[in-house]
Amino acid sequence: MAFDTSQGPLLKVEHLxxxxxxxxxxxxxxxxKSVVSAVNDVSFEIYPGETFGLVGESGCGKSTTGRTxxxxxxxxxxxxxxxxxxxxxxxxxxLKAMRRDMQFIFQDPYASLNPRxxxxxxxxxxxxxxxxxxxxxxxxxVRELLDVVGLNPEHINRYPHxxxxxxxxxxxxxxxxxxxxKLIICDEPxxxxxxxxxxxxxxxxxxxxxxxxTAYLFIAHDLSVVQHISDRVAVMYLGKMVEVSDWKTLYTxxxxxxxQSLLSAVPVPDPDIQKTRKRIILAGDPPSPIDPPTGCRFHxxxxxxxAKCSQEQPEWREVAPGHFCACHFASPFPIKESHIDL
Amino acid sequence: MFGKSKTVDTSQDLKNQPVPEGHHLLEVDDxxxxxxxxxGVVRAVDGVSYTLDRGETLGVVGExxxxxxxxxxxxxxxxxxxxxxIEGGSVFYRGHDLLNMPEAxxxxxxxxxxxxxxQDPMTSLNPxxxxxxxxxxxxxxxxxxxxxxxxxxxxxxxxxxxIPEPEKRVNEYPxxxxxxxxxxxxxxxxxxxxxxxxxxxxxxxxLDVTIQAQIIELMQEMQEKNGNAIVMITHDLGVVADIADxxxxxxxxxxxxxxxxxxxxxxxxxxxxxxLIRSIPEQATDEKKPLTPIHGNPPALSNLPKGCVxxxxxxxxxxxxxxxxxxxxxxxxxxxxxxxxxGDADFIKKNAPDTSRSRxxxxxxxxxxxxxxxxx
Numbered sequence: 117m118a119f120d121t122s123q124g125p126l127l128k129v130e131h132l133x134x135x136x137x138x139x140x141x142x143x144x145x146x147x148x149k150s151v152v153s154a155v156n157d158v159s160f161e162i163y164p165g166e167t168f169g170l171v172g173e174s175g176c177g178k179s180t181t182g183r184t185x186x187x188x189x190x191x192x193x194x195x196x197x198x199x200x201x202x203x204x205x206x207x208x209x210x211l212k213a214m215r216r217d218m219q220f221i222f223q224d225p226y227a228s229l230n231p232r233x234x235x236x237x238x239x240x241x242x243x244x245x246x247x248x249x250x251x252x253x254x255x256x257x258v259r260e261l262l263d264v265v266g267l268n269p270e271h272i273n274r275y276p277h278x279x280x281x282x283x284x285x286x287x288x289x290x291x292x293x294x295x296x297x298k299l300i301i302c303d304e305p306x307x308x309x310x311x312x313x314x315x316x317x318x319x320x321x322x323x324x325x326x327x328x329x330t331a332y333l334f335i336a337h338d339l340s341v342v343q344h345i346s347d348r349v350a351v352m353y354l355g356k357m358v359e360v361s362d363w364k365t366l367y368t369x370x371x372x373x374x375x376q377s378l379l380s381a382v383p384v385p386d387p388d389i390q391k392t393r394k395r396i397i398l399a400g401d402p403p404s405p406i407d408p409p410t411g412c413r414f415h416x417x418x419x420x421x422x423a424k425c426s427q428e429q430p431e432w433r434e435v436a437p438g439h440f441c442a443c444h445f446a447s448p449f450p451i452k453e454s455h456i457d458l
Numbered sequence: 459m460f461g462k463s464k465t466v467d468t469s470q471d472l473k474n475q476p477v478p479e480g481h482h483l484l485e486v487d488d489x490x491x492x493x494x495x496x497x498g499v500v501r502a503v504d505g506v507s508y509t510l511d512r513g514e515t516l517g518v519v520g521e522x523x524x525x526x527x528x529x530x531x532x533x534x535x536x537x538x539x540x541x542x543x544i545e546g547g548s549v550f551y552r553g554h555d556l557l558n559m560p561e562a563x564x565x566x567x568x569x570x571x572x573x574x575x576x577q578d579p580m581t582s583l584n585p586x587x588x589x590x591x592x593x594x595x596x597x598x599x600x601x602x603x604x605x606x607x608x609x610x611x612x613x614x615x616x617x618x619x620x621i622p623e624p625e626k627r628v629n630e631y632p633x634x635x636x637x638x639x640x641x642x643x644x645x646x647x648x649x650x651x652x653x654x655x656x657x658x659x660x661x662x663x664x665l666d667v668t669i670q671a672q673i674i675e676l677m678q679e680m681q682e683k684n685g686n687a688i689v690m691i692t693h694d695l696g697v698v699a700d701i702a703d704x705x706x707x708x709x710x711x712x713x714x715x716x717x718x719x720x721x722x723x724x725x726x727x728x729x730x731x732x733x734l735i736r737s738i739p740e741q742a743t744d745e746k747k748p749l750t751p752i753h754g755n756p757p758a759l760s761n762l763p764k765g766c767v768x769x770x771x772x773x774x775x776x777x778x779x780x781x782x783x784x785x786x787x788x789x790x791x792x793x794x795x796x797x798x799x800x801g802d803a804d805f806i807k808k809n810a811p812d813t814s815r816s817r818x819x820x821x822x823x824x825x826x827x828x829x830x831x832x833x834x
Contacts, residue, residue, distance in 0.1 A: 173666035173667065173668065173669075174637075174666055280755045282755060283755070310521035310522055310693060310756075311521065311693065311694075311695075311734060311737045311738060312521060312733060312734065312737045312751055312752035313521075313751070313755070314737065314751075315736075315737035315738075315739075315749040315750070315751035315752075316751040316752075316753070318739070318749055319748060319749055319751060322748070337666065337667065338667075339667070340738065340739040340740075341739055343739065344739035344740075344746060344749070377668060378667065378668065381667045381668050381670065381671040382667055382696070383670075383694060383696030383697050383699060383700075384696055384699060385694075385695035385696040385699050385723070385735065385738050386699060386723060386813070386814050387699045387700055387719050387720060387723055388814055388815065389814060390696075390699040390700035391700050395671065397668070397671045397672055397675055398668045398671075398672075399672075401636045401638055401639065401669065402666075
């Protein structure tokens with residue numbers, strides 16, 4: 117594998133839980149008892165230079181996980197250790213220092229760049245905040261970065277509106293790399309882009325990782341994109357992590373029925389394969405995280421659910437070395453056709 | 459007008475008239491629609507041609523700004539003119555000219571004969587009307603149903619598209635529905651008048667992958683039942699792989715390749731189609747190959763490059779490509795590609811991407827050679 121496990125994990129997330137107050141009213145539901153259970157008891161670790169993919173449908177808590185790690189949200193409970201220090205317990209000064217090593221790439225290249233700043237100002241801002249180098253040195257770094265991400269360094273004084281979506285995402289990437297961080301949280305970095313541009317940006321992220329040894333937490337809903345870029349992949353459903361393994365095992369031997377159905381639902385651009393492969397089409401919508409189902413949260417849509425599933429939470433167990441899964445009846449064999457009740 | 463319900467004569471509906479001998483249900487020929495803006499002429503639709511028959515599904519594939527939506531909005535008369543202007547070409551539906559149809563008649567065609575589903579189910583449903591009213595609106599308008607009849611039919615339609623408890627849900631508002639459920643409502647609405655052609659503009663792009671699978675299956679089921687034709691507009695080649703009979707690939711307002719699904723996926727003759735196929739991460743199980751993106755960005759439609767519009771991004775472009783606009787090279791089966799080298803078998807063989815079929819063939823050939831070698 118490309119990444120290094122000898123020095124221990126760069127990031128360690130332990131039993132992370134994030135709840136938001138639910139309900140409406142004058143105080144935004146601050147005094148109401150119901151909560152949105154966005155992330156529930158999630159644990160994983162990321163090693164230096166690794167790409168860890170986090171995949172799931174909208175509302176499954178993947179972005180909240182990323183934001184809570186960065187402490188854009190405070191965790192409700194659980195711990196996040198970055199380079200051995202607990203992010204949840206950091207004060208303002210420690211947080212600032214921590215964020216020098218942990219940066220973020222956002223989904224929307226239109227909303228995440230200030231339209232009134234030149235791209236030179238945008239990319240140099242992290243260096244300005246952290247007091248890196250002199251003005252001239254910073255501009256020199258910006259030019260280098262522009263060149264590395266495939267933009268013309270002469271465009272340093274242009275504004276975001278003068279660039280296309282793919283080019284703007286390159287600006288966002290250059291900004292994230294300005295401080296040469298150890299970890300970058302990429303929240304759906306390519307989902308707003310057209311497929312030909314998406315491939316350009318994925319290749320760029322891979323090149324930059326090879327060059328700087330950065331680790332990525334790569335959050336996306338597109339399984340084929342996540343598979344392409346990740347060393348290990350975690351699947352989330354309704355705030356819970358349901359399966360983690362290396363990318364290859366996850367795609368060849370998915371254990372969890374949700375992973376199996378998710379994989380089978382991805383459209384394959386090949387009519388021969390598409391027509392012959394077996395598809396598991398889940399019935400219904402994901403339930404609300406305000407009142408998640410008891411027991412296994414997936415049991416309401418699970419094609420192989422049994423009585424036990426609605427009563428007991430499945431244990432997070434290691435089904436093979438490095439391959440974890442939370443399902444009472446997990447098996448490496450794909451769900452049989454007869455189980456599918458539509 | 460006078461009573462609760464008026465009977466509307468539907469025998470005059472275009473969809474009940476026969477397709478003229480030797481013609482197709484829908485015939486689009488060299489359609490051109492340009493926007494005349496302050497910044498110059500934007501060639502949004504520049505020579506689109508295709509035919510469609512009942513029961514068929516056409517996939518229209520292209521990136522944002524390639525003209526796939528605007529082509530179909532033009533056909534439906536939904537583009538404000540000006541700034542838009544039809545610059546040439548024709549659209550015939552069952553032998554009737556859609557581009558020169560009086561607006562009153564066109565209004566009857568929209569929703570009744572040809573219906574559309576839009577990408578974003580949130581913005582295309584009216585937030586202040588109940589679902590039942592919106593689903594039944596077409597029936598009231600085109601069929602003269604009474605309120606009660608329309609509501610009753612709306613319940614049946616919601617049931618048909620798989621919405622649980624339809625009697626209760628017709629009285630709810632769009633915000634009470636999830637994204638997937640709203641898209642089901644859109645489909646129910648589009649199918650209310652039993653249209654001949656359903657134009658679905660990125661119907662699953664805003665949805666999660668498990669919901670996308672549900673919606674595509676639903677559209678196929680409905681097509682089997684009603685026999686309507688579908689035009690599926692999408693940027694995702696995967697979505698059209700198993701449902702499209704024919705595929706049109708668009709780039710910069712022009713169709714660059716058209717053919718059956720098999721021809722587009724396994725015998726493609728256009729470098730842009732190859733680029734699209736190569737840009738999609740493969741579900742590799744042994745080894746990851748780097749993606750081959752298409753370099754650069756799509757051109758501005760107001761300032762198109764000379765010659766072939768794809769030439770600035772095409773890895774195989776020659777001086778000829780940069781100077782002359784390519785004619786369509788057409789095979790005997792109606793498969794065409796707008797590329798100077800689409801007829802050059804060596805060029806295609808050398809540069810076309812591997813497909814699951816070509817790999818099978820090359821493996822079989824290797825096996826043959828091995829057995830031959832073994833014998834010798």
